[in-house]
Amino acid sequence: MQVEQMPGDLGLPGLGRLWQVVATEGFGMLSDYRRYGPVFKSSFLGRHCAVLIGPQANRRVLIEAGDQLSSYEGWGPFTEHVFGQPMMLQDGERHRRTRRLMAPAFHGAAIATYSRTMQQIFKQGFTSWTEQRSVPIHQECRKLALVIGIRLLLGVEAEAQVEQIERWYSALLAGTTALLRLEGPLTAYGRARFAREQLQALLGRIVAERQRRGGLEDSADALGLFLAAVDEQGEPLDRAQVVDELVHLVNGAHFTTATALTWALVELAARPGWRERLRGELERVTGSEPLDVAHLRQLVQMGWFLKEIERFYSPAGAILFRGVRQPFEFGGYVIPAGWLVAVSPFVSHRMAELFADPDHFEPERFAPPREEDRQDPLALVGFGAGPHVCIGREFALMELKIALAILLRDYDWTVAPAEQAVTPRLFPARTRDRYRARFVKRTAPN
Numbered sequence: 324m325q326v327e328q329m330p331g332d333l334g335l336p337g338l339g340r341l342w343q344v345v346a347t348e349g350f351g352m353l354s355d356y357r358r359y360g361p362v363f364k365s366s367f368l369g370r371h372c373a374v375l376i377g378p379q380a381n382r383r384v385l386i387e388a389g390d391q392l393s394s395y396e397g398w399g400p401f402t403e404h405v406f407g408q409p410m411m412l413q414d415g416e417r418h419r420r421t422r423r424l425m426a427p428a429f430h431g432a433a434i435a436t437y438s439r440t441m442q443q444i445f446k447q448g449f450t451s452w453t454e455q456r457s458v459p460i461h462q463e464c465r466k467l468a469l470v471i472g473i474r475l476l477l478g479v480e481a482e483a484q485v486e487q488i489e490r491w492y493s494a495l496l497a498g499t500t501a502l503l504r505l506e507g508p509l510t511a512y513g514r515a516r517f518a519r520e521q522l523q524a525l526l527g528r529i530v531a532e533r534q535r536r537g538g539l540e541d542s543a544d545a546l547g548l549f550l551a552a553v554d555e556q557g558e559p560l561d562r563a564q565v566v567d568e569l570v571h572l573v574n575g576a577h578f579t580t581a582t583a584l585t586w587a588l589v590e591l592a593a594r595p596g597w598r599e600r601l602r603g604e605l606e607r608v609t610g611s612e613p614l615d616v617a618h619l620r621q622l623v624q625m626g627w628f629l630k631e632i633e634r635f636y637s638p639a640g641a642i643l644f645r646g647v648r649q650p651f652e653f654g655g656y657v658i659p660a661g662w663l664v665a666v667s668p669f670v671s672h673r674m675a676e677l678f679a680d681p682d683h684f685e686p687e688r689f690a691p692p693r694e695e696d697r698q699d700p701l702a703l704v705g706f707g708a709g710p711h712v713c714i715g716r717e718f719a720l721m722e723l724k725i726a727l728a729i730l731l732r733d734y735d736w737t738v739a740p741a742e743q744a745v746t747p748r749l750f751p752a753r754t755r756d757r758y759r760a761r762f763v764k765r766t767a768p769n
């Protein structure tokens with residue numbers, strides 16, 4: 324069938340469904356899915372888009388599409404003007420090469436060395452939270468995750484600059500959805516472009532300094548490992564490429580992880596039963612030892628809890644885009660070249676066919692014997708799948724487990740506004756910034 328017959332709404336000619344992007348941070352996709360079913364058309368910033376929902380769609384789009392779909396043509400129209408061309412906007416051989424050169428910093432031995440710094444930054448940060456009457460959770464989680472990104476990814480002790488850098492990243496993000504692309508200090512787009520220039524200049528100086536100092540092979544941070552890596556021809560990533568990667572990486576690393584941590588704090592505040600369960604597990608696993616990487620792997624129940632955060636909130640956002648290079652068939656429709664194709668972890672995760680009672684937050688669904696994510700490996704895709712699957716997944720999960728372990732062991736907290744134990748939230752990004760918390764140091768149990 325031709326795409327004209329696909330259900331959905333393309334909005335007004337030339338304008339698309341502008342109101343939706345402005346009015347709803349979930350882009351109205353969940354309501355569209357419930358209205359039209361798992362294949363529907365929509366429009367994003369004036370581009371026609373086929374939205375494909377469910378594990379089969381996730382598999383075809385994220386894993387099997389090959390050259391038919393392009394990440395560059397999917398993300399480029401929205402983010403290239405502020406992020407340049409990091410690996411998320413690359414395709415084919417270029418993407419494989421960049422990813423191969425950057426991968427060592429995100430796995431195994433390198434990841435294990437990051438644990439101590441993460442603990443140190445969280446401990447210091449949480450102590451300062453007890454001194455505030457009301458902690459704006461998301462904002463504060465962002466700051467700590469940013470300090471971690473700056474220290475571990477860039478190898479820089481730049482805490483004095485953190486607030487400025489955080490403002491630049493906020494401007495960058497606001498610029499990705501700017502409807503008017505007018506330069507100048509008065510527009511979101513202009514402020515994003517300025518922030519990009521500032522970040523590029525700062526990161527360019529950091530890279531040059533690291534190259535000047537040498538000794539990159541022995542680095543204890545990701546940047547050193549990126550600069551030391553060479554391909555089969557002995558060629559490293561060029562400096563401009565490294566800077567683009569860093570601008571994007573520190574952004575991806577801090578914003579998503581902070582969002583996941585914010586929701587974990589909100590949900591735990593509303594669920595004393597889970598708080599105690601996770602505390603019990605922590606005590607059994609660590610005993611009187613200081614927390615280390617081996618302990619984190621044994622925190623199985625905390626793993627279920629974090630999977631439910633991934634499912635329910637999709638902390639990376641509601642949608643993953645690809646651009647159609649060659650006509651792409653799905654669900655009996657032929658989607659033409661030039662269109663966008665989107666899959667939505669956020670909406671897939673709300674499918675009753677995959678997850679029982681999907682609008683309810685329930686970590687138990689990942690415990691045996693239910694293990695609802697096991698029925699299809701493409702059911703839970705909060706970190707994506709296929710060649711572009713999140714390279715920082717291990718880094719993020721380690722950071723989240725460390726933060727929660729320290730908070731559960733040493734602190735109690737309440738969150739306002741208090742939530743009902745079970746609250747389906749359709750547009751998580753909108754509500755996230757409202758929460759404030761009060762933290763008190765726990766007294767050791769007798």
Ligand code: HEM
Nearest residue numbers: 410411575576579580583639705706707711713714715719
């Ligand atoms: C809870 C935290 C996080 C979530 C939910 C998340 C989610 C995602 C998702 C869904 C993608 C796939 C995008 C696509 O297919 O178009 C992705 C890609 C990526 N993520 Fe993450 N992410 C998280 C944390 C991190 C961290 C901590 C880092 C770095 C330290 C990171 C670095 C990246 C990079 C570089 C890519 C692009 C990979 C590629 O294109 O090959 N992310 N992430």
